[in-house]
Amino acid sequence: MLKTFKIGGVHPPENKLSKDKAIEVLPLPQKVFIPVAQHIGAPATPVVKRGDVVKVGQVIAKSRSFVSTNIHSSVSGKVTKVDFSADSSGYPKHGIFIDVEGDEWEETIDRTETLVKDITIDGPAIIQKIQDAGIVGLGGATFPTHVKLVPPQGMKAEVLLINGVECEPYLTSDHRLMLEKADEIMVGIQLLMKAMNVEKAVIGIENNKPDAIKLLSEKCKEYKGLSVVALKVQYPQGGEKQLINAVTGKEVPSGALPIAVGAVVSNVGTAFAVYEAIQKNKPLFERVVTITGKGVSKPANFKVRVGTATSELVEAAGGLPEDTGKIISGGPMMGRAISSLDIPVTKGTSGILLMQEKESSRQEVLNCIRCSRCTNVCPMGLEPYLLMTLGEKQIFDRAEKERVMDCIECGSCSYTCPSSRPLLDYIRFGKGKVGQIIRSRKK
Amino acid sequence: MSITVIYTIVTLVVIGAAAAVILYFVAQKFKVYEDPRIDEVEGALPGANCGGCGFAGCRAFAEACVGASELNDLNCPVGGNDTMSGVASILGLEAVQQDPRMAFIRCNGTCDHRPKTSSFDGAGTCAIASSVYSGESDCQYGCLGYGDCFDACDFDAIVMHPETGIPEIIDDKCVACGACVEACPKDLIELRKKMPKNRKVVVACRNMDKGGVAKKACEVACIGCSKCFKECPFDAITMENNLAYIDSDKCKLCRKCVPVCPTNAIQELNFPPRKVKPAEKEECTTT
Secondary structure, eight states: OOBOOSSOOBOOOOOOTTTTSOEEEOOOOSEEEEESOOSSSSOOEEOOOTTOEEOBTOEEEEOOSSSOOOEEOSSOEEEEEEEEEEOTTSSEEEEEEEEEOSOOBOTTSOOOOOOOOOOOSOHHHHHHHHHHTTOBOTTTTOOBHHHHHSOOTTOOOOEEEEEOOOOSSSOOHHHHHHHHSHHHHHHHHHHHHHHHTOSEEEEEEETTOHHHHHHHHHHHTTSTTEEEEEEOOOBTTTSHHHHHHHHHOOOOOTTOOGGGGTEEEEEHHHHHHHHHHHHSOOOSOEEEEEEEOTTOSSOEEEEEETTOBHHHHHHHTTOOOTTEEEEEESOTTTOEEOSOTTOBOOTTOOEEEEEEHHHHSOOOOOOOOOOOHHHHHOTTOOOHHHHHHHHHTTOHHHHHHTTGGGOOOOOHHHHHOTTOOOHHHHHHHHHHHHHHHHHHHHO | OOHHHHHHHHHHHHHHHHHHHHHHHHHHHTOOOOOHHHHHHHHHSOOOOOOTTSSSSHHHHHHHHHHOSOOTTOOOTTTHHHHHHHHHHHHTOOOOOOOOEEEEEOOOOOTTTSOBOOOOOSOOOHHHHHHHOSOSBSOSSSOOOSOHHHHHOSSSOEEEOTTTOOEEEOTTTOOOOOHHHHHOTTOOEEEEEOOGGGOEEEEOOOOOSOHHHHHHHOTTOOOOOOHHHHHOTTSOEEEETTEEEEOTTTOOOOOOHHHHOTTOOEEEESOOOOSSOHHHHHHHTOO
């Protein structure tokens, strides 16, 4: 029997419309807007000003603290302004506007496609290079990778888990990457293993991607310590704690980091970015983005420069369908609806999903019928109906006791609720408030 | 009468007497002295337990009053000066007169003025909506219209306008408890000095964007042009972050700033109609 995580989970329709579409390179946009906060942690500080000429791969914003990363220019051209522009939430975010002129790369970047297998540098140098290249977790959480690779005092990583699960419906960017860049990912994993000094790495892939499982299993034979585990299709298996549970059987304690059970999880996209950063000297300024949706005429996977407006992707996929109800950045379960097509692709954008009106609109909210489906599907073993009420009534001390901070916001509860109750909306609100309370207590 | 009944009565009387004696001594031992004036002061307060004074209910406020040496920092906005004089006379302190205040919502972004550019179908509270996105229009500062202030008001002083979706404050019912000020995630509600006949001259806008951006998002946005600032003879207007603000403590209701505002962001409310330009007045106070 195939492995999966023990508690909860749902299996929404997969709808992987673009899984057979090879990765294409999106034509360069006319201009880009590159936000300086594309990661969890402190925003980077811009180091260019209006009128500066930049090259592809040049650092345009520097990190000033440990939990933060550098931002590199994804295009060559002239900086038109350093100003605010709305992000997916509509609130203004600081960033750099660049008008594209030509496509001139930094000379240090190796633009050839040849595979470089030999690892010539040692662990600490790898981590330093990852930090300089601005690499963050590309699964969507955008946590700076170099922070993850340095375990807290007294803890030691035993196994590196590579997340090739892609449990979100519709998204196929990781799937395509695994098929097309398998060797590069393997070398990337080797680099991560060396950086963390672990002997073993396991790639977890869901069973709906048999071609990727087959290919990577074969490639694994060439490398030491690598193996592939096929997993039963179950959302949210791509969640860090769920993947650890599925592959190793261990459970990360409440409030602890994965390193507490000796595991570190990285996405396949991150492994590929690490390969490019170290073997090709190429910082993170482009990524694979799936553009999909039931009404989209040409669902596709594009290699996109960071900062490209969403509208460019939509155009490339055949334009905006008339019956579009919501435009979602990310997957349908955890992604965010965006309020404008001007919003740029960032390091964390794994997909753009154009959802049809009837598919995306919420149903009328009915009373809770105590069916307990939400508790059954919660992968963290929480009681969503209770946490929702506590959020609604603003009883935050009780919410904290009921472990609201453990919620991973996967949305399984809202998805499964027969009364269409906005469970996650209120839980997320309660989680935010409890987080504030905990932070103020620490001060 | 049987002997059983007599025994029963005697036993119960003995138990009762013993319990009374024990209770008396326990009550003496654990007696907590409480200033009788606390009850008196609490009786003089409105008893709304709204928290507008900054304390957790009227009793806590009464305790604070009794413990205070002067009433400067203590004020019951609901009861106003009459109640505070009553409290002062009970305590033998000097009553401090405070200007009565009332709430005002600094947004006039109705659907006519502020076009919708997106829509939100998540859980309908302002707190949740503001935590996930900036609002249905391009103005990130304006009223969301889900009525968190309406829910917070214990005095029925806020109504949601059925057409515009923007809350309105009923001046006569507002007691300036400040519950709505706390509830608004966009910080739109301000407690302003109450003027005769509830007259007000106010900038009904919180948009801090530059003029062009603000005007594009909302027709009646303050664009930060400083015309009102230059016009005001009483220095009541300050400019900060592309936004004009009229200090209600300094404003003398001369209304000179109203006609100079190019976007009609400044509202004059509860005034008799102007003689010279009636058309303009009408435009300003349609909502």
